[in-house]
Amino acid sequence: MNELPLPGFAEVLAAAARIAPHATVTPVLRSRALDALTGASLHFKAEHLQRSGAFKFRGACNAVWALDVEHAGHGVVTHSSGNHGAALALAAHSRGIPCHVVVPEGAVAAKLANIERNHATLWRCAPTQAAREAECLRVQRETGATLVHPYTDARVIAGQGTAALELIRQAAVQLDVLVVPVGGGGLAAGSLLAMQQLLPHCELVLAEPAGAADTARSLAAGEHLIDFVPDTLCDGLRGALGAPNFALLRDAAQVISVEDADTVAAMRLIWQVMKQTVEPSSAITLAAVLAQPQRFAGRTVGLVLSGGNVDLDALPWGQA
Amino acid sequence: MNELPLPGFAEVLAAAARIAPHATVTPVLRSRALDALTGASLHFKAEHLQRSGAFKFRGACNAVWALDVEHAGHGVVTHSSGNHGAALALAAHSRGIPCHVVVPEGAVAAKLANIERNHATLWRCAPTQAAREAECLRVQRETGATLVHPYTDARVIAGQGTAALELIRQAAVQLDVLVVPVGGGGLAAGSLLAMQQLLPHCELVLAEPAGAADTARSLAAGEHLIDFVPDTLCDGLRGALGAPNFALLRDAAQVISVEDADTVAAMRLIWQVMKQTVEPSSAITLAAVLAQPQRFAGRTVGLVLSGGNVDLDALPWGQA
Structure with missing residues (x-):
């Protein structure tokens, strides 16, 4: 599958110019309460406010x-x-x-x-x-x-990279680490392209559901392992990492596996404290930070809230 | 009760300076989808993002x-x-x-x-x-x-007026009408003080639950009628209009009464489309606009989303 062309930073810049008349420049949200809870300085890129409700x-x-x-x-x-x-x-x-x-x-x-x-x-x-x-x-x-494949298409990967590009330009301070969710790897690979050029010392952390942890296994094994049956409520993260995505991300990113229960707790926290209606696939980034507090404390952390398309009639927590 | 001093525009300006080191300058949110739905240009003042989760x-x-x-x-x-x-x-x-x-x-x-x-x-x-x-x-x-009374205190009324003051300064265009929820009338009266000075031709519309419609009755009768038993799920709007609030608002505002079912529908819409977790007392402003579409179509409308403190375990719609 490696015949697919791999995009680079130039393609991310071109994508930014191409989509500028159509896409929303989403805000970067802060939360005093979540900064206090994590001991980190959190910068949330609000892609749930993107048109269509997701970075996609x-x-x-x-x-x-x-x-x-x-x-x-x-x-x-x-x-x-x-x-x-x-x-x-x-x-x-x-x-x-x-x-x-x-x-x-x-x-x-x-x-x-x-x-x-x-x-x-x-x-x-x-x-x-x-x-x-x-x-x-x-x-x-x-x-x-x-x-137009959801995540292996070079134009799609380059387009997804514009979210990190914007975040890096918007954040008033330099990010030490960027946390993005990973499913097929379009956002992850695109983010890497933007970071490598603009923030070469920034760490890329991928937040992945424990029930669809093919990226963690693939990066650990150094080979592209896609044979698995996903079991996670993060419906946006059930796909297998794509081939070009693996090619870009290997040796360049680390993965934190997150249990669904922790993702749901983080989702509640974002709804309750930040008043933002995000989907589980977004909340997994905060869950990853909360899962390894010592790793993020004292650091400036970017997190991509990837989408907000939730079925309000079937929330992942009970109702009184 | 009219011995309470009535604040004026000077008190709103003083309040803005006094709270500046502590309060958040909340953003003004827009929505292409809700503009299309209403035919109006809607500017939402996001007070659910204020510290403590409300304009209060x-x-x-x-x-x-x-x-x-x-x-x-x-x-x-x-x-x-x-x-x-x-x-x-x-x-x-x-x-x-x-x-x-x-x-x-x-x-x-x-x-x-x-x-x-x-x-x-x-x-x-x-x-x-x-x-x-x-x-x-x-x-x-x-x-x-x-x-510190929740809504009759002159310092409280002046402080609440800073939300409208900020909105008027932030909105790139001039507002034709401002819609705010009304319960005790602290936000309503404070908003009026800011508008009268800065936007004298802007109309003030108060959105009030049909099950706690004392303000509508008081303004219609021209006298302060407070004898009623509230029956509404807008828990922030159950109080009776205060005496100084009535004194300020009489002859200066109009009321739209909103049924709870319409408020819940508007709340779902804000969660689904704008991805903002607001409480019913916020959503009632959009419900008021949707209840009288011809009144708002073609106009530039400010709406104060007053708060976002919701019990996520008891949402006002069923779960699958």
């Missing part, structure tokens, strides 16, 4: 606007029942081109509604990786649409 | 720091089981003086914990207005503490 809009928008006019006319296609699907739909709509999203049977209704609201065409398939890819290929052949 | 810190902080050294040494006292109690406790702690809060039996445990976390002494009493006032008087007599 950055990569999708970059991919869509990087297409030449002829390809763009045939639209884009992807398979994703989550934030990438909705983000690609919104990005395609911003350019006025068709978007096709292949979704597995059984996907969350609220997320499908999100995709449809952004004017995409939904194609249903069986809930297997093979069925998804087959259906995607069929749509590609029949429509001429360009595939 | 402004008034409490102004009252605490306005005390001369001798009075300050004896501390402050109030009766409030809600946001004012926690705000006064935090404000007193910021000056290093004692704070006593009289709370009725049966108050929400989470809110009491909030008050205690801010180092106040709790005094319990029977859940009647008479019992609260008697206990407050006893604490005043025994400790020499200064009473």
Whole structure:
């Protein structure tokens, strides 16, 4: 799979310029209470306030606007029942081109509604990786649409890197460490590209669910291990680390594995103290900091709150 | 009750200077989706991000720091089981003086914990207005503490006015109308003081629960009517309009009465679309705009999101 081109810092800069007319420059949030709790100086990049409710809009928008006019006319296609699907739909709509999203049977209704609201065409398939890819290929052949993979696409990785680029430029002080969630590794790899150039001494820590810890295993083994069955409520982090993502991240990042219970506790804390409605895949970054307090105390820490698309009717804690 | 002094614009400016070292300059939030839904240009003043989680810190902080050294040494006292109690406790702690809060039996445990976390002494009493006032008087007599009433105190009203003052200065465009929630009327009266001076043509609309509509009745009748039993889930808006608040607001504001079901729908919308964890008493402002779309369409509207202290274990909508 290593034939995919690896993006670099130049591609992140180009992406930033390309998406500037469409994406939101999200704020960096602080919390006295969470600084006191962790003994660290925390800088939260609020990507749950990004358009479509997640950082995914950055990569999708970059991919869509990087297409030449002829390809763009045939639209884009992807398979994703989550934030990438909705983000690609919104990005395609911003350019006025068709978007096709292949979704597995059984996907969350609220997320499908999100995709449809952004004017995409939904194609249903069986809930297997093979069925998804087959259906995607069929749509590609029949429509001429360009595939935009959720995290291995070089344009997507470069686009996701603009979140860290912005954070580094916005933070009034220099970050010692940046914590981002890792699933397929689009955000992680993109963040690395921005950091290596602008903050070469900043440490990259990936927060990964213990129930989908393929990145931790892959980085430890030094080889790309993707054979696992995810078991985590972080629905945005169930995918396996991509091949180009592994190629970029190996030897360049460390992983903290986080139990779901700790992620839910951190999510409650963010809702209660920061008043921000973030999804579990965002809260895992704070959970990682709270899991290893001595590692972060006294340091300036960036954390990417990756998204805020939550089903308000099914929260991961009980109701009185 | 009209012997209480009425604050003016000068007191709001003085309050802004007095609380500046302690209070947060909260951001003004925008939402493309909610602008599209309402046809208006909405500017949300994010007071749920204020210290203590509500605008109440402004008034409490102004009252605490306005005390001369001798009075300050004896501390402050109030009766409030809600946001004012926690705000006064935090404000007193910021000056290093004692704070006593009289709370009725049966108050929400989470809110009491909030008050205690801010180092106040709790005094319990029977859940009647008479019992609260008697206990407050006893604490005043025994400790020499200064009473800081949640909404009739002139220093509190002036402090609450700083939220509108900031919003008017922050908003890039001129507001046509400002919508604030009304309970006791501290925020409403303070907002009026700021607007009358800086934006004399801006309309003031008060959003009030239909189940606690004493302000609507009082303004319609032209006399202060306070005999009612509140029935609303907006726990911050159950108090009766205060006497000085009525004196300031009569002939100067209009009221929109909002059913709780509409407030809950607006609260969900703010959580889902804006990703902000606000309490019902905040969401009622958006509910008021949605209840009378023709009144707000095409206009530039300020809305104060007054607080974000929600019991996450008892949300006002069902769970799957």
